[in-house]
Amino acid sequence: MNTQPDAPRHVVATSADADTVLRRLAREGWTARSGFALPDPAWDVAAHRIVLHGRIADDDTETVALAVLAAARGAGVVAVCDPESAAGRALIDDLSRIGAVHRGTDGADPVASLIPEQRALLDRLAAGDTIAAAAAAEFLSLRTANRRIAEARALFGVRTTREAVLAYLRQRQPE
Known part of the structure; x- marks a missing residue:
């Protein structure tokens, strides 16, 4: 079993936000490297505490794939991109399959960091569904x-x- 803490995964809107996140991660012992390609031939790089960072253009699927591969191998990722672009949505969706993805600099708004599946599950749990019923309704295992x-x-x-569920209900924006 992996005893390493989860590698950080951040998607931010600006380079200034990325700098803020990278400074915090450096204080926590992470080593920042520009770009999303990992030079280390070993598959699992989690023990090295590397965080890769860079900008992802709106239609850059190749860089999205590199960032996701790096995250899957245990590296941290801080990506600057528009979360509403096709590449941004693909990046957030793919990274969320690996673990939690933070949007923004400090995680001050956890509701904004939830992926649609999490929101749907929490909404169903708030309505009284069991986890099993919510999973079935959302077509999830x-x-x-x-x-x-x-x-x-x-x-x-x-x-x-x-x-x-209670925290989600308190913090979500009224619809």
Whole structure:
């Protein structure tokens, strides 16, 4: 079992936001490298505490693939891109399959960091569904639903699913 903490995954809008995140990660012991290609031939680079960073253009699927591969190999990722662009949506979606993705500099708004699957699950749990029923309604396996909810708990900094649902309800924007 991997005892390394989860590598950070951030998608930010500006280079200034990326600099803020990178400074914080450097204080936490991460080594920043520009670009998303990993030179290390070893597959698992988590122990090296490397965080790769750079800008991803709106239609740059190749760089998205490099960033996702780096994250899958255990590197941290800080990507500057428009989260509403095709590349930004693809990046956030693919990174969220690996683990929690933070949008912005400090995670101050955990609701903004939730992916659509997490929002849908939390909405269903808030309406009284069980995790199994919510997973089935969202066409997710129970294991995936449990992972998504665990990531949401981590984003909200709570221990229980009930606390995550309550935090989500308190912090989400009214529709």
